[in-house]
Amino acid sequence: MGPSPQFSIILPTFNRASLLERALASVVAQSELDWELLVADDGSTDETEELLDQWQARDRRIRCWRHPNQGQAASRNRMLEQARGQWIAFLDSDDELHPSHLATRRQAIEAQPSIELWLSPMRVVGSPLVPCMVEHGQMIHIDRCIGVGMLLVRREALLAIGGFPDLRYAEESALMQRLLASGVRTGRLGARTYVYHRSHGSSLTLDRERQQATPTGDAVQQLVARERHEIA
Numbered sequence: 001m002g003p004s005p006q007f008s009i010i011l012p013t014f015n016r017a018s019l020l021e022r023a024l025a026s027v028v029a030q031s032e033l034d035w036e037l038l039v040a041d042d043g044s045t046d047e048t049e050e051l052l053d054q055w056q057a058r059d060r061r062i063r064c065w066r067h068p069n070q071g072q073a074a075s076r077n078r079m080l081e082q083a084r085g086q087w088i089a090f091l092d093s094d095d096e097l098h099p100s101h102l103a104t105r106r107q108a109i110e111a112q113p114s115i116e117l118w119l120s121p122m123r124v125v126g127s128p129l130v131p132c133m134v135e136h137g138q139m140i141h142i143d144r145c146i147g148v149g150m151l152l153v154r155r156e157a158l159l160a161i162g163g164f165p166d167l168r169y170a171e172e173s174a175l176m177q178r179l180l181a182s183g184v185r186t187g188r189l190g191a192r193t194y195v196y197h198r199s200h201g202s203s204l205t206l207d208r209e210r211q212q213a214t215p216t217g218d219a220v221q222q223l224v225a226r227e228r229h230e231i232a
Contacts, residue, residue: 005061006109007035007102008085008155012075013093017047019197020093024055024062026195027091032102037062038079043069073164073171076148080155080163088155090148091194098123098193105152108189117179118152120189126198133170142196146172149194157184 009027013020027037041048041064052064065078080088087109091097108118121143129139151172161182165174180186 004084004086005034005036006085006106007032007087007089008079008083009035009037009089009091010040010076010079010083011037011091011093012040012042012072012079013044013048014042014069015044015046015048016093017044017051020048020051021055022096023091023093026096026099026101027062028059029099030097030102031099032106034106035061035102036083036085038083039064040075040079041066042071042075043067071166071168073167077163080158083155086155088153088158090151092149092196094197095149096195096197098195100191101193104189104191104193108187112187114185115187116154116157116184117186118189119150119186120152120194121192122147122149122194122196123192124196124198128198146176147196148172148175149196151176153179153184157182 011023011027024037024039027035037059039052039062041052043066049066052062052066056062056064063082065082067075067078076090087105089102089105105118108115124142128142130142130145132138132140157179161175161178163175164171165178167174
């Protein structure tokens with residue numbers, strides 16, 4: 001293998017062959033070229049394996065694994081162990097990245113090298129409202145929640161906290177709590193370059209099952225505003 005890339009993008013997937021190609025294509029279309037993409041097929045029974053074989057053959061920066069179904073947290077942790085990049089970004093298999101996603105993050109890293117965790121809002125396709133965990137029956141804006149697409153984390157910081165907690169849902173919020181407790185320096189990006197698709201049935205079902213706790217999102221917003229490490 002060559003030198004370590006600047007970015008490792010972690011993408012777990014399960015039975016989403018019909019949507020996965022859009023996500024893969026959005027990574028290959030990045031204007032920033034110094035990346036690797038790690039994909040874990042979490043026990044899919046559709047055409048995911050064949051699709052990943054094709055993409056891996058096209059681009060050597062794409063590396064794929066297949067294992068029995070373990071859930072997204074376990075899949076992400078396995079890929080984190082294999083990642084070689086200095087920075088870890090995340091992508092869900094039904095979402096996509098704007099072509100400037102990684103380039104924007106490189107600019108932020110170079111401008112403020114002491115930051116270990118960058119947060120950014122997502123652009124939502126579909127309704128931006130999701131069920132609230134702590135206020136049952138209430139709907140809240142996705143900007144008050146934590147999703148992995150909002151995060152760019154220095155690899156060492158993730159390894160230091162042991163990666164994702166072994167949870168089947170809300171693992172993003174639990175990860176954020178771990179990161180904040182570890183004292184990472186946090187910054188914020190304004191550009192919505194992660195595209196979160198909620199306009200298909202699979203995503204809506206997951207939103208019901210993986211409700212996010214609003215205090216985590218609010219705490220992060222307050223912390224970032226207080227530190228004022230913000231780039232538009």
